[in-house]
Amino acid sequence: MNMDSLTQSNGEWLRASGPEADIVISSRIRLARNLSSFPFTNRATTHQKAEIEQSLKARVEKLDFDPRLEYVNLAAASPLDRQVLVERQLVSRELANSEGPRGVAVAANEIISIMINEEDHIRMQVIRSGFALDDAWQDADRLDDKLEEKVPYAFSEELGYLTACPTNVGTGLRASVMLHLPALVLSKQIEKVFRALQKINLAVRGLYGEGSRASGDFYQISNQVTLGKSETQIINEIRDVIPQIIAYERQARETLTRDNRPQVLDRVKRAFGTLQNAAMMTSEETMDLLSSVRLGVNLHLIDDIDIHGVNELFIHTQPAHLQKLMGKELDSDERNSERARFLRNRLRELDGLN
Amino acid sequence: MNMDSLTQSNGEWLRASGPEADIVISSRIRLARNLSSFPFTNRATTHQKAEIEQSLKARVEKLDFDPRLEYVNLAAASPLDRQVLVERQLVSRELANSEGPRGVAVAANEIISIMINEEDHIRMQVIRSGFALDDAWQDADRLDDKLEEKVPYAFSEELGYLTACPTNVGTGLRASVMLHLPALVLSKQIEKVFRALQKINLAVRGLYGEGSRASGDFYQISNQVTLGKSETQIINEIRDVIPQIIAYERQARETLTRDNRPQVLDRVKRAFGTLQNAAMMTSEETMDLLSSVRLGVNLHLIDDIDIHGVNELFIHTQPAHLQKLMGKELDSDERNSERARFLRNRLRELDGLN
Numbered sequence: 001m002n003m004d005s006l007t008q009s010n011g012e013w014l015r016a017s018g019p020e021a022d023i024v025i026s027s028r029i030r031l032a033r034n035l036s037s038f039p040f041t042n043r044a045t046t047h048q049k050a051e052i053e054q055s056l057k058a059r060v061e062k063l064d065f066d067p068r069l070e071y072v073n074l075a076a077a078s079p080l081d082r083q084v085l086v087e088r089q090l091v092s093r094e095l096a097n098s099e100g101p102r103g104v105a106v107a108a109n110e111i112i113s114i115m116i117n118e119e120d121h122i123r124m125q126v127i128r129s130g131f132a133l134d135d136a137w138q139d140a141d142r143l144d145d146k147l148e149e150k151v152p153y154a155f156s157e158e159l160g161y162l163t164a165c166p167t168n169v170g171t172g173l174r175a176s177v178m179l180h181l182p183a184l185v186l187s188k189q190i191e192k193v194f195r196a197l198q199k200i201n202l203a204v205r206g207l208y209g210e211g212s213r214a215s216g217d218f219y220q221i222s223n224q225v226t227l228g229k230s231e232t233q234i235i236n237e238i239r240d241v242i243p244q245i246i247a248y249e250r251q252a253r254e255t256l257t258r259d260n261r262p263q264v265l266d267r268v269k270r271a272f273g274t275l276q277n278a279a280m281m282t283s284e285e286t287m288d289l290l291s292s293v294r295l296g297v298n299l300h301l302i303d304d305i306d307i308h309g310v311n312e313l314f315i316h317t318q319p320a321h322l323q324k325l326m327g328k329e330l331d332s333d334e335r336n337s338e339r340a341r342f343l344r345n346r347l348r349e350l351d352g353l354n
Numbered sequence: 355m356n357m358d359s360l361t362q363s364n365g366e367w368l369r370a371s372g373p374e375a376d377i378v379i380s381s382r383i384r385l386a387r388n389l390s391s392f393p394f395t396n397r398a399t400t401h402q403k404a405e406i407e408q409s410l411k412a413r414v415e416k417l418d419f420d421p422r423l424e425y426v427n428l429a430a431a432s433p434l435d436r437q438v439l440v441e442r443q444l445v446s447r448e449l450a451n452s453e454g455p456r457g458v459a460v461a462a463n464e465i466i467s468i469m470i471n472e473e474d475h476i477r478m479q480v481i482r483s484g485f486a487l488d489d490a491w492q493d494a495d496r497l498d499d500k501l502e503e504k505v506p507y508a509f510s511e512e513l514g515y516l517t518a519c520p521t522n523v524g525t526g527l528r529a530s531v532m533l534h535l536p537a538l539v540l541s542k543q544i545e546k547v548f549r550a551l552q553k554i555n556l557a558v559r560g561l562y563g564e565g566s567r568a569s570g571d572f573y574q575i576s577n578q579v580t581l582g583k584s585e586t587q588i589i590n591e592i593r594d595v596i597p598q599i600i601a602y603e604r605q606a607r608e609t610l611t612r613d614n615r616p617q618v619l620d621r622v623k624r625a626f627g628t629l630q631n632a633a634m635m636t637s638e639e640t641m642d643l644l645s646s647v648r649l650g651v652n653l654h655l656i657d658d659i660d661i662h663g664v665n666e667l668f669i670h671t672q673p674a675h676l677q678k679l680m681g682k683e684l685d686s687d688e689r690n691s692e693r694a695r696f697l698r699n700r701l702r703e704l705d706g707l708n
Contacts, residue, residue: 262691266633273631279620337616 011110018130268296365464372484570641622650
């Protein structure tokens with residue numbers, strides 16, 4: 001896989017063209033699987049991990065599956081390339097930063113990725129743009145069936161799929177939806193939503209996985225229980241609650257534009273002005289300002305740029321993407337300066353396109 | 355005097371074309387005088403104040419003096435017009451807000467104004483652009499001589515000119531210089547300068563007189579002692595210290611651009627971007643942002659607009675000016691919205707001119 005062209009392209013899920021795309025960024029299905037003939041990754045020797053990788057790489061590359069998957073050897077990849085894959089959500093931060101034989105197979109449209117030697121031998125994920133859990137599940141199920149034809153999975157009649165961590169045993173399924181909830185944050189109702197979700201055993205995290213704060217007002221909602229329920233039950237539980245959160249966010253947006261229109265307009269315009277003019281910009285601040293701009297575009301408060309351009313900037317201004325786009329490694333100060341320059345130029349281009 | 359045309363024009367001192375105009379906004383001489391045949395203003399009856407006003411108005415209007423002075427009856431003027439005169443520094447806030455017969459005679463170029471029935475019967479002031487205390491003093495001295503030919507001043511051989519407040523007795527002279535010191539504020543050295551000035555009995559205040567905080571990083575430095583010194587001594591004391599403060603500010607600007615150029619550039623550009631994009635803006639924030647822009651223009655960090663345009667915006671965005679320019683009274687929210695619109699339009703015009 002050519003990492004340079006990857007950096008400049010856009011994953012399918014980033015197009016934000018799916019259902020409810022003004023609020024739902026993406027829908028994701030992840031399946032955890034292990035080979036029956038090897039110890040779990042954290043118990044495997046380096047030699048065993050190399051065998052696992054070799055065996056899975058060969059089978060994945062030969063898989064009769066559309067789209068075709070391309071393999072990236074993560075042990076051989078540069079730290080920057082690994083970080084690019086993390087920022088695109090194709091690889092977990094844990095796999096990128098771990099050691100030993102490991103890799104990821106990625107479809108060119110980035111809807112599918114299969115991590116090898118993560119916490120489990122196989123972690124396959126499907127990400128779809130917008131609110132499209134069922135489509136994602138169908139892709140994942142099809143991919144899982146194809147792989148199962150070639151690979152002997154660790155499976156128990158009693159427990160289901162066996163995984164390294166007991167929380168994944170059973171279906172090995174995690175279903176998650178990434179939401180953009182700026183109005184619930186602005187109106188300070190987001191905590192209430194969290195408490196309600198926790199009560200029904202759904203987890204809430206930021207854009208970049210566990211422990212990361214929800215910068216850019218992005219929230220990932222996912223199931224916590226994988227055992228004792230069918231895949232369909234798990235997906236239904238999430239799928240049924242998302243429309244309610246969408247309705248809350250829409251209501252909050254309506255209330256804001258009805259009762260606080262000047263304040264919201266001011267916030268959105270200032271964010272846009274700062275992005276167009278600043279000479280230094282952290283990725284944290286970029287996310288927060290872009291979040292306001294994204295809200296502004298969706299509320300038709302600014303018509304200078306389209307939502308696709310904004311979505312792209314969230315990813316392209318991340319540290320590793322920025323360095324790949326600039327073609328060199330940069331320290332933190334240099335990144336803040338180049339990020340500001342990149343944003344100024346890109347927003348001027350996007351403005352010109354409209 | 356036509357108040358509407360005044361609002362749209364610019365006082366000579368606002369041109370900021372005088373010596374050291376990147377740091378010294380204006381130099382001002384004020385003389386306090388009283389009529390010998392009437393009690394001080396705070397002891398005079400309304401009838402006496404009317405007599406004082408009538409007598410002084412007639413003499414001022416007939417004065418053989420270039421430029422000609424035009425009289426504004428402040429008791430008859432609208433609160434908005436009075437506030438415009440305060441914002442242009444032609445009338446004190448105290449005189450604008452007091453009651454009874456009172457007025458001000460103003461030269462069309464706004465270099466000269468003579469307040470009648472302020473704390474003293476006569477308060478004449480000369481404001482010059484840039485560092486020009488001597489020129490201002492020559493104008494004030496000439497005006498004082500002309501007036502003294504027609505008006506019997508309260509004068510004591512022992513004490514000098516008599517004034518309502520003992521702090522003004524003697525020369526009745528206050529000499530002051532308005533400085534723009536953003537780099538000393540940014541580098542947190544401003545307090546040190548204040549302490550040094552206080553030690554030599556000079557007072558420091560904000561743009562709009564006593565008690566007002568120094569918004570926009572404008573500081574007015576003036577003498578406190580008017581008794582036991584000649585006019586020339588008082589003026590020399592101030593005039594000799596200003597070059598040192600100018601040198602400090604220049605040094606601070608050089609240090610900032612040498613050691614913190616990215617940070618300063620970022621501050622300046624963000625301020626400019628916010629002024630060009632915000633949908634609501636208080637006058638306080640406007641002053642602070644314009645201060646950064648003014649610094650940026652003087653440091654050649656932005657070349658989109660000239661300094662004259664920036665200086666003008668400081669005054670034209672004040673509450674009363676804004677309402678005059680919009681042609682109607684506005685509440686606080688409306689002002690913040692109209693101010694932001696005015697700034698956006700004006701900065702676009704100024705950008706187009708360059």
